[in-house]
Amino acid sequence: MRVSQNLIPTLKEVPAEADTISHQLLLRAGMLRRVAAGIYTLLPLGYRVVEKIKQIVREEMNNAGGVELLLPIIQPAEIWHEAGRWDVYGHEMFRLQDRHERNFCLGPTHEEIITDLIRQEVKSYRQLPLLLYQIQNKYRDERRPRFGLMRGREFIMKDLYSFDRDESGLETSYQKMYNAYSRIFSRCGLSFRIVEADPGAIGGSDTHEFMVLADTGEAEIVFCSVCDYAANVEKAPCQPRTSPSAGEFKPLKLVSTPGVRTVQEVAAFLGVEPQVILKTLFYYADSELIAVLVRGDRAVNETKAKNLLGATQLEIASEAEITRQFKIPIGYAGPPGLKERAPVKIIADYEVKDLINAVAGANQPDHHYLNVNLGRDYEVDTLGDLRIAEEGDLCPKCGAPLHLKRGIEVGQIFKLGVKYSKALGATILDETGKEIPIIMGCYGIGITRTMAAAVEQRHDENGIIWPVSLAPYEAVVIPISHRDSLQVKFAEEIYQNLLAHGIDVIYDDRPERAGVKFKDADLIGYPVRLVVGNRAVSENLVEIKWRASGEIILKEKEEAINYLKNNLNKLRKGE
């Protein structure tokens, strides 16, 4: 490929629309353009990266026994109704009608469609196990698309669905995917961690997330400093880090705290530590009003709260709602006497039980209570693990301290069980002729997100540093002077030779000054740069520069080809 024949519109300046480094660099490197919020065009170079990721995924899926197919983007409403998700999915689903006013959606995921296929075509345990996958666009009308490719409304995903006759079959399929995913992200040159996660709305039991470590990641994960435990903070169980203090209950005391509302303000005003304050937050769990109590220095883990309550939706109550329900300004709510003001279920984190003589809102403007005690001053409906794990919490496996990091979720694997096969009647006959539901699993990889994650993790001040396995081209050939016919001829030869030896190479034949081409090469992030200058013509020496290390090597023309063939071959398999 010649640069002059391609469309590679690099930018010197950072477009105002981009805030995230991967978004900025993908735009600047001429790989990506926005069309609408969360909807992008992949330019030729960006598309090549996507294709390389797809190819790695494909190889590993096939190796694991997966079979590729293609499901439709446009899906009829009926099947979603049948599985009970047409209404559940809400605004996130792009919906449309055909000319007969029949309802359809753009597929946000494909469990329904593939289960429908399987229920029609698979009737016997003899046909299982099956691992079917596709690489396709998904459509989710996100409330807030952001960070370029990281969270789009249209994105490319690989989704595989496993169909087994029993739990042990599912376990085998799950393990195959677990291993395949590990290989995929290694081959993509990414530093990642596999964490336990919460199954969330998709349902099912076990689930793991594959997190690319990056400070800009949206997800928080904890991992053990000693053993191999790692989990999404939403999932990680928390031990109370308090110990039941033996202190005597002091008498409840009302104090004036004018204009003091937040935990920080209360702590400062009363001269106490945040951990003796009782934080009271209000939520709607499937439209039931809930108060959640945690220690003042903790954060509520909404996933855990949702699970504890068995709710499908949990939403924080608005300030207006709180005032309307309890007739008190926000910031002065506390558990003593709360239930008398409005019917509310109170759930509390385990640590709350150990809080002796706590500070809490007094349910009247500008006042707090001192010495609030569970059992004497208020009761809770349920105690449970409701807080978000933090740095220093203890590993649930081995008890060592946990560390906190941020990650980008590039893949997730689920054991679905019979949720969809039961709802849609996907059953088989076993050896005894008994009809049983198929056991399913689903396994997703965000292809375009993986691309963004790779940039997020691999860049420097000059641009992207692609691993060889993902680079749009493995090498770029640059003649220093486009007007020096000897250099151009030399560069042409090198280019043709590399091509002939199966190296994925692009030739920068633009009539530009060398500096422009160097800047572009760094920005785009080709792993290898070959420069043809005067020494090429006079001494037959080509300059080879590695983008990642900055290492520069001079080789004679013929030697250069072999050198690159050998080195690239090693790197293609992953770094």
Next chain:
RNA sequence: CGGGGUGUGGCGCAGCUUGGCAGCGCGCUUGGUUUGGGACCAAGAGGCCGGGGGUUCAAAUCCCCCCACCCCGACCA
């Protein structure tokens, strides 16, 4: 959805407070000089100032409505 912000040639921005010829840098075109890290000089092309309505002799600028995009919070690959 709630909160905050921004819309001015392809890109980055100034101008708006206090209404009076639509500007700057990059990019693009042409010519010349340059040529190993985003060159220089000269001459050009390119804009319904997001859209609609209003106020005014006069609106990028003031007022109202709408739209789009970005950022912060509740969901997800």
